[in-house]
Amino acid sequence: MIAFLKGLLRINRKKQKETKKDRIMVDLETLGTGPGCIILSIGAISFDPETNSTGRHFYMVINTESCLAYGLAVNPETLHWWEQQNHEAQEVLRQANDYKTSVSIKFALNEFNKFISQHRDPEVWGNGADFDNTIxxxxxxxxxxxxxxxxxxxxxxxxxxNMFPSVKMNRIGTYHNSLDDAETQAQHANILLKKLSGVEA
Structure with missing residues (x-):
């Protein structure tokens, strides 16, 4: 009987492993706050609350002119907001205006799709229901x-x-660098998802 139950547990674990979804945290830096705005950069990283770890990452700076060519637009208020940020954060603006340090929007999105396809039926996490993913x-x-x-x-x-406002988020790297922000959010999500499941990190 015990052997039978152990066998059932092994089968159950195997099924859980086979059906487990990967998780990817995405962060964009943009020149707007909604769909149709110019994307300056895409940062993404896989994460796993079960092991409290992060994995593969993706980062590309996107050429501003290529975004304009595809009908994406600049929001003046967002541009003004960028002008108030520190030098390190503004580096993405300089890179996005230089073909030597940026790629076309279509190339970046194609490569991001390839990155997504390397993961099992992934959940894609953005910072706001109406921001990263919809943009x-x-x-x-x-x-x-x-x-x-x-x-x-x-x-x-x-x-x-927002479900755990008392849990402080430890920031990594440069604030408003999309890859650094994605990793910051992914590590915080690992902690929060464990709390949500009743397992302390």
């Missing part, structure tokens, strides 16, 4: 691309974070 999906439509993740796998990090 990415709209830009892909403008570039005649289809997102490589299912819409029902969209997740909102901001909602998760």
């Amino acid at each position: 990415l999906a709209y830009a892909m439509t403008k570039c005649d691309l289809v997102p490589n993740w299912k819409f029902w796998n969209n997740r909102c990090f901001r909602t998760l974070k």
Whole structure:
């Protein structure tokens, strides 16, 4: 009987492993606050609350002129906001205006889709239900691309974070660098998802 139950447990663990979804945290730096705005950079990193770890990462700076060519636009208020940020954060603006340090929007989105496809049925986490994921999906439509993740796998990090306002987020690297912000959010999500499941990190 015990051997039978152990066998069932092994089968159950195997099924859980086979059906487990990967998680990816995405962060964008943009020249707007909604779909249709210019994307300056895409940062993303996989994360796993079970092991409290982060994994593969993705980062690309996108050429501003290529965004304009596909009909994406600048929001003047967001541009003014960028002018108030520190020198390190503003580096992405300089890179996005130089073809030597940036890539076209379509190339970046294609490469991001390839990054997504390296993961198992991934949940894609953005910082706001109406920000990163919706901006990415709209830009892909403008570039005649289809997102490589299912819409029902969209997740909102901001909602998760607001469920645990007393848990301090430890910032990594440069604030408003999309990869640094993605890693910061991913590590914080690892802690919060463990709390949500009743397991302390």
